[in-house]
């Protein structure tokens with residue numbers, strides 16, 4: 001016997017219910033999930049509508065970027081148990097949807113953003129951060145609602161009333177942002193990756209992205225950013241953890257600018273949108 005254990009040791013030390021608990025703990029958490037989503041804000045959206053009635057699992061591992069993320073084979077195996085995968089238009093969905101569907105032909109894929117603004121999509125080479133626009137989210141929640149009702153028709157009334165309350169909060173958020181971003185000193189801002197594209201488009205701001213199409217900036221782009229920054233007196237560079245590079249630091253040094261962290265992937269979407277608006281407001285300044 002390895003370790004000199006007596007026969008029957010495990011049965012005598014671990015009772016039957018204990019064994020059941022161990023077995024249930026060993027079933028991967030993902031296997032119990034019904035819905036897979038790509039990024040943390042989507043989990044928040046589902047929770048707002050379904051509370052704890054539906055389990056959603058986020059595909060993106062914390063700290064990874066939606067532009068380059070690859071799930072591990074283990075993660076893909078876990079995904080094979082989900083009933084639905086709701087997209088939000090991030091680049092890794094394009095690469096992994098076929099593999100997932102091959103492993104789990106019964107899993108329904110809900111494509112989110114085909115109907116939204118083909119021009120914007122082409123301009124950003126398929127990397128549009130739609131969810132940073134609350135008006136997009138108000139509409140997108142209808143897609144989520146339909147999926148949830150299909151999963152749990154008995155909860156339709158609950159889901160619908162939750163949806164309406166959350167959409168109302170998002171309308172208030174939209175109005176708040178419009179009010180806050182009125183009468184600004186500047187309308188240009190610098191960011192390490194173009195993650196506020198949809199936000200900037202919605203609220204009439206100009207985003208100068210250090211990365212272009214997910215690649216390090218070339219000299220031409222950097223010179224153009226520097227020229228604009230000097231002309232407009234930009235003193236802030238917004239930085240995303242996943243896109244923090246030497247170029248961000250060098251540019252900040254050359255402009256005498258502060259580096260301010262943003263996280264458009266934060267799960268608490270609602271609070272985060274208020275916080276990002278405040279950070280933009282400080283950087284852009286308000287005319288009194």
Ligand SMILES: [Zn+2]
Pocket residue numbers: 066067127129193194195
């Ligand atoms: Zn991106």
